[in-house]
Amino acid sequence: MLRSIQRSLSLSRLIVVDGIRRHALLALVAMCMASEVGALLFFDFIPRDIGRASADFVFSIAWLSGFLFLLFHAIQTVSWREERSVIYSLLARPISRNEYVIGVFWGLIILLFLLNCILASLGWVTLLIIKNKVSNDYFQMLSPGYYVVAWTGLMMIEVIILAVIMLISSLIRGGFIVLLLTVSYYFICSGLPVAKEAVLQGVVEGPKSILITFFKIGTFIFPDFAKLDFKNFITEINPVVQPGSIALSFLVAISYICLVMFLACLVYSRRDLK
Amino acid sequence: MKRAILFFVVIFVYCFFFLKQDNISNNQKMELSPLLPSMIQKVFLGFMSQLGAEIYFVKAAVFLGTVTSDDDPHDYAPVLSQYFDVSSSLHPSFLDTYFFCQSSLSYIDPEYSMVVNSILDRGIKAIPDNWVLPLFAGYNSMHYLKNLNRASFYLHEAGKRPNAPSWIAHLSTVLSVGSGDIERGISWLQAIIEKEPNQTVRELWKKELAEFNKALRVKKAIDKYRRFSGHYPPSLTVLVPEFIDEIPKMGLAYQLYWDPPNLRLIRKANPEQIRHGN
Numbered sequence: 001m002l003r004s005i006q007r008s009l010s011l012s013r014l015i016v017v018d019g020i021r022r023h024a025l026l027a028l029v030a031m032c033m034a035s036e037v038g039a040l041l042f043f044d045f046i047p048r049d050i051g052r053a054s055a056d057f058v059f060s061i062a063w064l065s066g067f068l069f070l071l072f073h074a075i076q077t078v079s080w081r082e083e084r085s086v087i088y089s090l091l092a093r094p095i096s097r098n099e100y101v102i103g104v105f106w107g108l109i110i111l112l113f114l115l116n117c118i119l120a121s122l123g124w125v126t127l128l129i130i131k132n133k134v135s136n137d138y139f140q141m142l143s144p145g146y147y148v149v150a151w152t153g154l155m156m157i158e159v160i161i162l163a164v165i166m167l168i169s170s171l172i173r174g175g176f177i178v179l180l181l182t183v184s185y186y187f188i189c190s191g192l193p194v195a196k197e198a199v200l201q202g203v204v205e206g207p208k209s210i211l212i213t214f215f216k217i218g219t220f221i222f223p224d225f226a227k228l229d230f231k232n233f234i235t236e237i238n239p240v241v242q243p244g245s246i247a248l249s250f251l252v253a254i255s256y257i258c259l260v261m262f263l264a265c266l267v268y269s270r271r272d273l274k
Numbered sequence: 275m276k277r278a279i280l281f282f283v284v285i286f287v288y289c290f291f292f293l294k295q296d297n298i299s300n301n302q303k304m305e306l307s308p309l310l311p312s313m314i315q316k317v318f319l320g321f322m323s324q325l326g327a328e329i330y331f332v333k334a335a336v337f338l339g340t341v342t343s344d345d346d347p348h349d350y351a352p353v354l355s356q357y358f359d360v361s362s363s364l365h366p367s368f369l370d371t372y373f374f375c376q377s378s379l380s381y382i383d384p385e386y387s388m389v390v391n392s393i394l395d396r397g398i399k400a401i402p403d404n405w406v407l408p409l410f411a412g413y414n415s416m417h418y419l420k421n422l423n424r425a426s427f428y429l430h431e432a433g434k435r436p437n438a439p440s441w442i443a444h445l446s447t448v449l450s451v452g453s454g455d456i457e458r459g460i461s462w463l464q465a466i467i468e469k470e471p472n473q474t475v476r477e478l479w480k481k482e483l484a485e486f487n488k489a490l491r492v493k494k495a496i497d498k499y500r501r502f503s504g505h506y507p508p509s510l511t512v513l514v515p516e517f518i519d520e521i522p523k524m525g526l527a528y529q530l531y532w533d534p535p536n537l538r539l540i541r542k543a544n545p546e547q548i549r550h551g552n
Contacts, residue, residue, distance in 0.1 A: 045332040049369040053328045060325035157321065190320040194313050225321060232367055238403065
């Protein structure tokens with residue numbers, strides 16, 4: 001068991017080093033850092049709710065950078081393409097397929113974590129600068145606790161998508177198709193809660209109970225990312241939030257990730273390499 | 275050599291057309307293009323919904339900066355209201371949308387006042403500790419829509435919120451009796467008298483409560499008349515002496531106004547309320 005973990009960690013270190021040396025990835029980080037600093041210009045357009053708008057801007061840039069990382073670097077790394085010799089790596093290396101999957105997964109999580117750490121630190125400094133620049137009436141609260149919680153929520157969303165990328169890659173060969181399916185997955189996750197709300201409001205006609213059951217099953221497979229979106233709480237003075245519900249959201253996310261990764265490992269270990 | 279000449283010709287042609295287009299767009303007024311419905315935007319923007327809302331707000335705010343007094347608000351109001359509607363739907367907690375919506379649309383005509391109030395309702399629900407938004411909605415109901423009853427509910431809601439000035443809750447009682455619901459006005463006024471720490475203000479409001487109670491006696495007499503005769507009295511004087519000993523003399527601030535089926539208690543300082551009902 002210990003050796004298995006060591007092999008997975010060794011592979012994940014390789015993935016991290018490979019990621020760090022990629023110029024495209026470094027350019028993405030640099031671009032995102034520059035964009036986050038753009039919050040210093042963006043808040044000039046907001047007359048009143050400056051704190052909220054600045055925090056939304058910082059998190060949206062971080063989300064966008066994480067999403068680009070997942071769509072372009074992560075999918076490339078895990079895809080079954082012949083050019084990347086993934087298949088030959090699996091045959092040549094003295095590493096089981098499960099260890100390979102977990103190693104790659106952890107390597108990408110570490111890269112994602114590094115990216116988020118850089119952007120979180122820069123984002124915090126940016127928000128502090130903005131808060132000191134404007135009157136207290138326009139930026140009343142900046143909570144470090146909720147900032148960390150919000151960033152953890154963002155990271156959870158990205159790890160969920162990464163786990164889904166691993167699963168889709170195990171089933172389908174080729175990077176572009178995996179990219180399309182991942183984007184479709186994201187849109188379904190965003191769209192299901194909206195459709196559910198439309199049914200509840202009576203905007204969409206149809207048998208309500210059947211549709212609500214359908215949406216329940218749907219959100220079991222395609223989770224509602226809004227439940228991990230805590231960025232509104234960072235600048236609220238008295239946020240109405242129950243710690244239990246935040247913890248529950250994280251637990252649901254972690255269990256979903258474990259389930260998806262289990263399925264990915266299952267498919268990888270049984271999949272014919274040809 | 276030929277390639278260099280060709281390159282400069284292409285550059286020149288591009289510069290010519292670019293400058294022409296730039297000149298035309300500089301002389302054109304900024305226009306807002308219609309937006310996709312908020313539900314579709316929510317799907318595509320996802321985690322970035324809030325930023326999307328803020329960007330639409332900025333676009334609307336920049337557009338409002340180009341509007342002049344010669345422009346007819348009816349020309350741009352439909353699209354502008356859509357921007358505020360989508361922005362508030364994507365990010366209901368973002369306060370600026372409501373302030374700009376109120377200042378730029380509510381005065382145009384009653385139809386847009388109703389649109390503004392429907393947008394403000396979202397903010398009232400999403401930001402429970404803000405008293406300004408229900409105050410805006412109450413003002414729109416009172417001033418533009420002439421619906422004192424609805425205005426009283428909005429102002430009552432505003433008065434309950436943290437840090438709201440006490441005059442807002444008091445104004446809701448004035449509007450309530452002005453719309454004809456005297457019992458509700460009395461119960462609200464009694465509640466705010468109990469909470470008011472300032473003794474001078476309490477005494478003042480107790481005098482008002484006495485006026486409201488006088489009006490309630492007349493209302494009860496009207497109800498008795500109606501049960502007896504099956505219709506509302508043509509005027510208040512017919513109630514005397516069978517149903518009420520005399521029509522009470524109101525104080526300096528208020529006067530009774532019989533507007534069947536509503537008995538309204540109008541502030542004498544505001545004769546407009548006499549001409550405009552619910």
